[in-house]
Amino acid sequence: MKVVPGIDPARVPKHVACVMDGNGRWAQQRGLKRTDGHAAGEEALLQSIYAAQDVGVEWLTVYAFSTENWKRPISEVRFLMRLNEMILIRRLDELNERGIRIRFLGRQDHRVPGRLLREFNRAAEVTKDNKSLTLTFAFNYGGRAELIDAMKRMIDDGVSSSSIDEKQVRRYLYHPDMPDPDLVVRTSGEYRISNFLLWELAYSELVFTDVLWPDFSADHLYDAIRTFQERDRRFGKINTSGLKPRRARAKVAATT
Numbered sequence: 602m603k604v605v606p607g608i609d610p611a612r613v614p615k616h617v618a619c620v621m622d623g624n625g626r627w628a629q630q631r632g633l634k635r636t637d638g639h640a641a642g643e644e645a646l647l648q649s650i651y652a653a654q655d656v657g658v659e660w661l662t663v664y665a666f667s668t669e670n671w672k673r674p675i676s677e678v679r680f681l682m683r684l685n686e687m688i689l690i691r692r693l694d695e696l697n698e699r700g701i702r703i704r705f706l707g708r709q710d711h712r713v714p715g716r717l718l719r720e721f722n723r724a725a726e727v728t729k730d731n732k733s734l735t736l737t738f739a740f741n742y743g744g745r746a747e748l749i750d751a752m753k754r755m756i757d758d759g760v761s762s763s764s765i766d767e768k769q770v771r772r773y774l775y776h777p778d779m780p781d782p783d784l785v786v787r788t789s790g791e792y793r794i795s796n797f798l799l800w801e802l803a804y805s806e807l808v809f810t811d812v813l814w815p816d817f818s819a820d821h822l823y824d825a826i827r828t829f830q831e832r833d834r835r836f837g838k839i840n841t842s843g844l845k846p847r848r849a850r851a852k853v854a855a856t857t
């Protein structure tokens with residue numbers, strides 16, 4: 602595992618989730634098409650995956666297409682379908698060799714092209730035994746849709762209302778074994794969740810950066826992890842350790 606100055610290896614977030622926002626604005630600033638920005642986002646995505654893996658993150662979830670993104674112009678929607686398919690085709694061997702497990706998170710409905718779903722299923726099958734990092738593509742994903750799908754399946758299964766608690770709801774999420782994100786990073790200066798992992802991020806730390814997604818690099822991810830390590834996560838309790846996270850971080854910085 603890579604030692605990064607200022608990051609305490611013992612408190613690296615287990616699950617990081619990213620909202621990869623700002624590709625369109627990055628392209629517009631350069632007089633390019635929005636789709637050129639998405640294409641440029643592929644490199645930032647790969648950098649983030651490897652940087653996360655290097656520092657010991659075990660789960661990385663990226664918001665690649667939301668249930669609301671169908672409202673974008675059809676040409677952009679088609680481009681994003683094709684881009685994700687090409688990323689899976691081009692990068693599968695490399696990701697697999699690095700021990701990365703790939704998963705799809707979202708609604709596998711008729712709107713997602715069959716060839717893209719086949720690539721997602723192939724990638725998931727090929728990498729299913731990998732243990733290093735689980736890379737989840739939230740695709741045709743909406744937090745509300747996930748909860749609606751969970752409720753429908755609970756009713757179809759005849760789950761009684763008296764047995765519904767948090768554990769029961771989790772069993773009906775798309776990936777019940779996925780731990781909740783510890784850290785959510787959103788790029789491009791927007792301060793919202795946009796229907797991402799609504800149930801799962803109840804206690805996640807949120808970090809927002811003005812950097813546009815194609816410019817997002819390993820260093821930006823490490824900055825977000827440093828910010829995460831400065832936060833005091835209480836989960837509704839009070840902090841009894843007496844040690845402020847900022848002081849803990851200063852101790853780490855002094856020793857690295």
Ligand code: FPP
Pocket residue numbers: 620621622624639642643646664665666667669670681684685791793795
């Ligand atoms: C949510 O904001 C952001 C997303 C769902 C990310 C979309 C990401 C891409 C289209 C690019 C994916 C890039 C690669 C390299 C695969 P929103 O814009 O849907 O929501 P908002 O309208 O609230 O801002």
